[in-house]
Amino acid sequence: MDTNLSSGALVTPLRKDDQAEMDIPAGYGKTESFLLPKDPAWLFLFWEITVETFDCIRSQYGEDTLRSARTVIRLHDVTDLPLFDGTNDVCHYDLPVIFEARSWYINAPQSGRSYIADLGYITADGRFILVSRSNMTALPPGRISDVIDDKWMIVEGDFQKLLRLSGADYIGMGASERMQVLGQRWKLTELTSSGAPSSWSSFALHLDKVEEEEDIWLKADCEIIIYGSASKNAIVSINGKDIELKEGKFSIRQHLPAGSVVDLPIHARNAKGDKTRHINIKALREQGK
Amino acid sequence: MGQEKGYLALVLHAHLPFIKHPEYPDFLEEDWFYEAMVETYIPLLNVFENLTEEGTDFRLTMTLTPPLCNMMEDPLLIERFRQYLNRRVELSQKELNRTQGTEFEGVARMYFNKFRRYQDLFESRYHGHVLEGFKKFQDMGKLEIITCCATHGYLPLMVHKESVNAQIKIAAHDYRSRFGKSPRGIWLAECAYNPGDDKFLRAEGIRFFFTEAHGILHGTPRPKYGIYAPVYCPQTGVAAFARDMESAQQVWSAETGYPGDPRYREFYRDLGYDLDYDYIKPYLHSDGVRRNIGMKYHKITGKVALNQKQAYDPYAAREVAAQHAGNFMFNRQKQIEYLSTIIDRKPLVVSMYDAELYGHWWYEGIDFLEYLFKKIYYDQDEIKLITPSEYLEMYPQNQVVQPSMSSWGDKGYHDVWLNSGNDWIYRHLIKASERMMELANKFPNAEGLLRRALNQLARELVLMQSSDWAFLMTTGTAKEYSTKRTKDHIKRFNELYEQVQGNRIQEGYVYELEQKDSIFQQIDYNVYASGAKEAVLQKYQ
Numbered sequence A: 001m002d003t004n005l006s007s008g009a010l011v012t013p014l015r016k017d018d019q020a021e022m023d024i025p026a027g028y029g030k031t032e033s034f035l036l037p038k039d040p041a042w043l044f045l046f047w048e049i050t051v052e053t054f055d056c057i058r059s060q061y062g063e064d065t066l067r068s069a070r071t072v073i074r075l076h077d078v079t080d081l082p083l084f085d086g087t088n089d090v091c092h093y094d095l096p097v098i099f100e101a102r103s104w105y106i107n108a109p110q111s112g113r114s115y116i117a118d119l120g121y122i123t124a125d126g127r128f129i130l131v132s133r134s135n136m137t138a139l140p141p142g143r144i145s146d147v148i149d150d151k152w153m154i155v156e157g158d159f160q161k162l163l164r165l166s167g168a169d170y171i172g173m174g175a176s177e178r179m180q181v182l183g184q185r186w187k188l189t190e191l192t193s194s195g196a197p198s199s200w201s202s203f204a205l206h207l208d209k210v211e212e213e214e215d216i217w218l219k220a221d222c223e224i225i226i227y228g229s230a231s232k233n234a235i236v237s238i239n240g241k242d243i244e245l246k247e248g249k250f251s252i253r254q255h256l257p258a259g260s261v262v263d264l265p266i267h268a269r270n271a272k273g274d275k276t277r278h279i280n281i282k283a284l285r286e287q288g289k
Numbered sequence B: 001m002g003q004e005k006g007y008l009a010l011v012l013h014a015h016l017p018f019i020k021h022p023e024y025p026d027f028l029e030e031d032w033f034y035e036a037m038v039e040t041y042i043p044l045l046n047v048f049e050n051l052t053e054e055g056t057d058f059r060l061t062m063t064l065t066p067p068l069c070n071m072m073e074d075p076l077l078i079e080r081f082r083q084y085l086n087r088r089v090e091l092s093q094k095e096l097n098r099t100q101g102t103e104f105e106g107v108a109r110m111y112f113n114k115f116r117r118y119q120d121l122f123e124s125r126y127h128g129h130v131l132e133g134f135k136k137f138q139d140m141g142k143l144e145i146i147t148c149c150a151t152h153g154y155l156p157l158m159v160h161k162e163s164v165n166a167q168i169k170i171a172a173h174d175y176r177s178r179f180g181k182s183p184r185g186i187w188l189a190e191c192a193y194n195p196g197d198d199k200f201l202r203a204e205g206i207r208f209f210f211t212e213a214h215g216i217l218h219g220t221p222r223p224k225y226g227i228y229a230p231v232y233c234p235q236t237g238v239a240a241f242a243r244d245m246e247s248a249q250q251v252w253s254a255e256t257g258y259p260g261d262p263r264y265r266e267f268y269r270d271l272g273y274d275l276d277y278d279y280i281k282p283y284l285h286s287d288g289v290r291r292n293i294g295m296k297y298h299k300i301t302g303k304v305a306l307n308q309k310q311a312y313d314p315y316a317a318r319e320v321a322a323q324h325a326g327n328f329m330f331n332r333q334k335q336i337e338y339l340s341t342i343i344d345r346k347p348l349v350v351s352m353y354d355a356e357l358y359g360h361w362w363y364e365g366i367d368f369l370e371y372l373f374k375k376i377y378y379d380q381d382e383i384k385l386i387t388p389s390e391y392l393e394m395y396p397q398n399q400v401v402q403p404s405m406s407s408w409g410d411k412g413y414h415d416v417w418l419n420s421g422n423d424w425i426y427r428h429l430i431k432a433s434e435r436m437m438e439l440a441n442k443f444p445n446a447e448g449l450l451r452r453a454l455n456q457l458a459r460e461l462v463l464m465q466s467s468d469w470a471f472l473m474t475t476g477t478a479k480e481y482s483t484k485r486t487k488d489h490i491k492r493f494n495e496l497y498e499q500v501q502g503n504r505i506q507e508g509y510v511y512e513l514e515q516k517d518s519i520f521q522q523i524d525y526n527v528y529a530s531g532a533k534e535a536v537l538q539k540y541q
Helices: A051-061 A063-067 A156-165 A175-191 B028-054 B066-072 B075-098 B105-125 B130-139 B161-179 B198-203 B213-217 B245-252 B277-283 B314-342 B365-378 B388-394 B425-442 B448-464 B467-475 B479-501 B507-516 B530-539
Strands: A032-039 A042-048 A070-077 A091-096 A103-107 A114-122 A128-138 A223-229 A235-238 A241-243 A249-255 A260-269 A276-285 B006-014 B060-064 B143-148 B185-187 B208-211 B239-242 B348-354 B383-385
Touching (some): A032 B425, A042 A128, A042 B425, A051 A063, A223 A276, B006 B028, B006 B365, B006 B388, B028 B066, B028 B075, B066 B075, B066 B130, B075 B105, B130 B143, B143 B161, B161 B425, B161 B448, B161 B530, B239 B388, B314 B348, B314 B365, B314 B383, B425 B448, B425 B467, B425 B479, B448 B507, B479 B507
Parallel strands (some): B006 B383, B060 B143, B208 B239
Antiparallel strands (some): A032 A042, A070 A091, A223 A249, A235 A260
């Protein structure tokens, strides 16, 4: 079988596709980053940083400064800002990152806000060195608005009834069934297709080719996310610190450095303090070898 | 306004990605189009014809997406579909003899009659152009045809608004060329709405779109009528209608949905596998591999193995479809009756489905719709079918609410189109979009070969933006094809971009791509110029 065939091709093509054997580029030779929304709690950042950019930063700040610096995503909350100048954010959060990863899913601290992500270094003396700034992305609120329209008032009880009728309790659910059905439909074709050449199947695996002669390296970092829910009247604390519940749900993110053990006891109590519940979470990260 | 207590807007979203492979004499994935034609699109037209002939009035809103319209009007695909349909007629005719005196006689007769009827409609009434049929019912005021993003592009994941603008402009232009007027409504691909994108709709004269329920429920301020009335977007006044979950579940639910009834047709038992190889071979693809051919003689029967399925009875199945239509109507009556005790206007229930569910997946879904239209028209006067345009004429005053970002995908946002299995595509989609803008700004008045190259670049860009590819990568079905399609368009785009930038455009290469990726013959690359987007944004500041 001709190696140019796609999954659906049944016989030799009438014309040869000259591009079929080429791969798509790993990057485009420009330092830049883009921030996309995923859902009310998550953002996706991807980037490319060129050798020239690294050289430029290195010559400006010195090899030693960079070696002792941490690489981070600085996530700026820029909600309602007409123009972000790098310093006038509402607040920002630093997340450890590995530049070589080229993309990262970011758990946003708050839904319904607008964000810009900076990739950069934090030096040992606390300075921030910018490598790339993303576009701005706004996240959806993920909940019923608190804003009430004077001209379009409705009795609260009726509004709650309407919400239930509107399916507010199962937002986003049920779609998976639809997807399964649609997915199965395509599957019929795929299952019985004539089969694809192996050169195509393994295509996706070597997008980022590593030179074979090179010494191998490995970098990884870790954050843990604790999430859960509790009855709405409960006061919840993690590691002794009270946390805010949003519609009975909570989520916190914590860095887990190499060679550390983190204890995260979760406590819930009622207002009187006479009823309590406990869950203990312990995480261990060994030193790399 | 009449006696009715409220309204039902039925919306069917008909869409397939643009799949056409002139470089192969026979291509498997093209079957998606042929199957949908013979199982959904033409059967729907048949229902409209029947209803109109017998004097039953009805209202339906349908998306015919631009890729689908382009395929329906493509000479090569029309010719290939003609052959596909002819082979079905031929086989079903042979089957009349083979099944004579067996329990399959009735179902064989059903296929023969249907295929003959569809062939007659396709050839004699629409002369190979089914859009003629859809346009006819739109002109009669029974069907409201809406458009969609040019290639079903997923707008909230487009960083450059130039690309959003282009997806809308190209779609509206395509619609005008086919239906002789501007689209009043749009189905945003995957119902994915991003606040502010309504500006680009308004600029094309589009007055409404649809969202998933929480698009409005999570809007600001609180929507007074929940999802049972549309809201207007601030600044633009474009109306957003939200999807009713209750009626959606009745059809979609795997547990309780109608399509699972044991008397309905079994999807997985197919003649392509059942019949003698030599007998069925002429009706298989050229490689001779056994596959589904769309003729199925068994009913779901129950939770039994495929070889335990019993013979399908078309008359019994039609009866069930009629019962289900009655049940659906009854539930809408109750729903609307209850809603009208809570809200101070006639409630509107918007039931939205993929069109291909009806007929292709749920075979009797077509009968269900026909019965539903009849029952609503003849058997009651509590609810009335309506199109969004008619509703807006009746209720021009609506609350101003900024809808929330949302989609109708799993979990309600962008997970299906942005996850670790497909997130690699955005690096390339966004870069291609940026490069397209760069070229459009650089060559505002291109002519000749340069113009052809720039227009083809625009085609490659919109084709790689089809949300279908990311969707299929996530479901894991047709993953190879969708990955290859994405990469092909990226490669073609980048190659042509280099040729344009290097002032070394190869006419042969442009020609080849024009033949393969022939969507939007009238495309104008200037839609990507930054001025076009800025003009829209300034107008609706």
